[in-house]
Amino acid sequence: MSITDPQALAEAASDAMWAGDKASKGMGMQREHVGPGEARLSMIVTEAMANGHGMCHGGYIFSLADSAFAFACNSYNQNTLAQHCAISFLVPAAIGDRLTATASERHREERSGIYDVAVSRADGTLIAEFRGHSRTIKGTHIG
Numbered sequence: 120m121s122i123t124d125p126q127a128l129a130e131a132a133s134d135a136m137w138a139g140d141k142a143s144k145g146m147g148m149q150r151e152h153v154g155p156g157e158a159r160l161s162m163i164v165t166e167a168m169a170n171g172h173g174m175c176h177g178g179y180i181f182s183l184a185d186s187a188f189a190f191a192c193n194s195y196n197q198n199t200l201a202q203h204c205a206i207s208f209l210v211p212a213a214i215g216d217r218l219t220a221t222a223s224e225r226h227r228e229e230r231s232g233i234y235d236v237a238v239s240r241a242d243g244t245l246i247a248e249f250r251g252h253s254r255t256i257k258g259t260h261i262g
Contacts, residue, residue, distance in 0.1 A: 122196075122261075125155040129194035133158070135260040136193055143186045146179065150190065156224030156234075158190035164216045175212035184236040184249035187220035191234050192227075192253040196261055199232070202254040208247050217241045220249075230255040 122128040133153040137143075143160070146168075152159040162183055170176040184206060192199045212218055222236040236249040 128196050129153050129155050132193055132196040132260040133190055136190065140186070142182070146182060148183060148186055151219070153190050153194055155194050156191055156227065156232075158187045158194065158222045159219060160187045160190065161217060161219040164212050164214050164218060166214055169214055172211075173214070175214070175216065175218075177206075177208055180208065180212060180218065180238055180247050181206050181249070183218055183220045184222075184238050184247060185251070187222035187236050188234050188249065188251040188253075191222035191224060191236075192232050192251070193260065196259050197255045198258040198260065199253045199255045201251055202231070203252040204249065206247055206249040209245055212240065212246050218246060222251075227253075 122131055130153055146162055148160050148162045150160055164175045168175050168179045218238055220236050220238045222234050225233045225235055232253040234251045238247040239245050
């Protein structure tokens with residue numbers, strides 16, 4: 120299959136990845152947008168995601184950001200993995216909050232890329248900032 124339109128390619132690669140992504144689906148994530156080098160996913164914080172302080176466990180916030188990063192860096196139909204990721208938690212998220220992770224490509228050359236992901240609440244409050252470094256490996260998502 121040869122898709123020449125970058126947006127159509129990003130969507131097709133996203134669909135292929137989403138089909139097998141049990142982790143993101145299992146946490147209730149939803150894909151809202153994918154395009155070349157960008158993606159937006161969201162999820163609602165459930166009671167099962169609460170830590171001992173009664174707020175969203177940071178691992179769930181990281182997972183949401185990491186999933187948005189994955190869809191953004193795989194949008195060129197090349198198998199791409201995380202090489203390094205870091206997150207800064209800014210304010211807590213509460214049970215019932217709808218969190219949105221917006222991933223944007225900052226740099227991509229040869230096999231490496233850098234992506235920033237902003238995680239925010241529905242009211243626009245920034246919850247966390249994530250930076251991911253990607254590495255392309257052999258293979259594609261669609262023929």
